[in-house]
Amino acid sequence: MRLLVMGGTAFVGRAIVEDALTRGYEVTTVNRGRTGADVDGVKALRGDRSTDDGLRELEGRTFDAVVDPGGMVPAHVLRTARALVDAAPFYAFVSTTAVYQSWDAPRVDESAATWPGVADEDGDPADLTRLGVRKRGCELAVEQTYGPDSVIARAGMVVGPHDNIGQLPWWLTRTARGGRVLAPGNPDRGLQLIDARDLAAFVLDQVEARAGGVHNVVPDEPNTTMGRLVDDCVRATGADATPVWMDEGFLFSQGVQPWAELPLWIPDGPATAGFWSVSAAGATARGLRTRPFAESVHDTWAWLRTLDTAPTMPPGLDTRKEQRVLAEWAAN
Numbered sequence: 001m002r003l004l005v006m007g008g009t010a011f012v013g014r015a016i017v018e019d020a021l022t023r024g025y026e027v028t029t030v031n032r033g034r035t036g037a038d039v040d041g042v043k044a045l046r047g048d049r050s051t052d053d054g055l056r057e058l059e060g061r062t063f064d065a066v067v068d069p070g071g072m073v074p075a076h077v078l079r080t081a082r083a084l085v086d087a088a089p090f091y092a093f094v095s096t097t098a099v100y101q102s103w104d105a106p107r108v109d110e111s112a113a114t115w116p117g118v119a120d121e122d123g124d125p126a127d128l129t130r131l132g133v134r135k136r137g138c139e140l141a142v143e144q145t146y147g148p149d150s151v152i153a154r155a156g157m158v159v160g161p162h163d164n165i166g167q168l169p170w171w172l173t174r175t176a177r178g179g180r181v182l183a184p185g186n187p188d189r190g191l192q193l194i195d196a197r198d199l200a201a202f203v204l205d206q207v208e209a210r211a212g213g214v215h216n217v218v219p220d221e222p223n224t225t226m227g228r229l230v231d232d233c234v235r236a237t238g239a240d241a242t243p244v245w246m247d248e249g250f251l252f253s254q255g256v257q258p259w260a261e262l263p264l265w266i267p268d269g270p271a272t273a274g275f276w277s278v279s280a281a282g283a284t285a286r287g288l289r290t291r292p293f294a295e296s297v298h299d300t301w302a303w304l305r306t307l308d309t310a311p312t313m314p315p316g317l318d319t320r321k322e323q324r325v326l327a328e329w330a331a332n
């Protein structure tokens, strides 16, 4: 298999490259050389798909398939797909479940209404305010160019080593500091978190089988709970940390922000009933396998410990604010 990976130096793309090399594929990557080092063993090309002539390096080359893990701007994906449609017969794109408009019902599947994306919309890749619209536009760019010879993998929240969003790394780093840890809401609330390595394996399996389609890629059922996640973080870090679970009403009264201050905390409510209840029946039927979540926690902590500087993470809850809220809770 001669595989072209667009990007391939950060998180999901890196996992795809590593898996592909393990499978014995000949892997070529294209990136600007800014985000990270190319994985050893790839043929690394330089290119910038945000510019009209940025993919010149690809001219005259052919591949068996393209994997595009990090496309964020429809016009860049459209440019890439058009540049490759005669050079590679199959295109795999990593999208997101953020393309769905509504989370008020459980078992959100691939037929659910998506945001109306536009295949040639241009813009700043760093602008995540319209992520769902943008990623839907990217999907359309691939579908319009490659039709059935494409697979769209709509990933849920991704975890694992090299995480460049930092939700699980935030919880690991917080629990590693020890002490009483503010823990949000219902500890039994289920979460669906997909390890980047399982996402990578699924995508490459589809590429190998030339199996087109659109798939949600998450564990089909919740693979952990908020409570188990915090406990796994305590276990992995070996910290002397004790979670203090607080109900959501109290946290709101203290001005604590879901997600931004406490990553992965989505408050319970009618509008979020389906957020951690995505159907991955289609991907499961196509062979998606997911590892135990505790393994993702363990491996992410092992990776974090190899780093000289902290990775990208949400700022999360300020230490003084956490102490204030813990004190208020204890006084109640």
Ligand SMILES: NC(=O)c1ccc[n+]([C@@H]2O[C@H](COP(=O)([O-])OP(=O)(O)OC[C@H]3O[C@@H](n4cnc5c(N)ncnc54)[C@H](OP(=O)(O)O)[C@@H]3O)[C@@H](O)[C@H]2O)c1
Binding pocket: 006, 007, 008, 009, 010, 011, 012, 013, 014, 015, 030, 031, 032, 033, 034, 035, 036, 047, 048, 049, 050, 069, 070, 071, 072, 094, 095, 096, 097, 135, 155, 156, 157, 158, 159, 164, 165
């Ligand atoms: N993290 C999550 O929870 C989550 C959830 C759902 C979906 N996803 C999806 O998963 C994907 C994650 O992507 P990733 O960052 O892990 O992919 P990646 O392929 O590992 O990294 C992004 C790559 O794109 C390259 N790149 C950026 N701008 C470029 C340009 N103009 N021209 C050429 N190359 C460029 C970067 O290198 P240079 O900067 O050096 O060019 C880098 O190699 C995204 O599609 C995201 O929507 C993530």
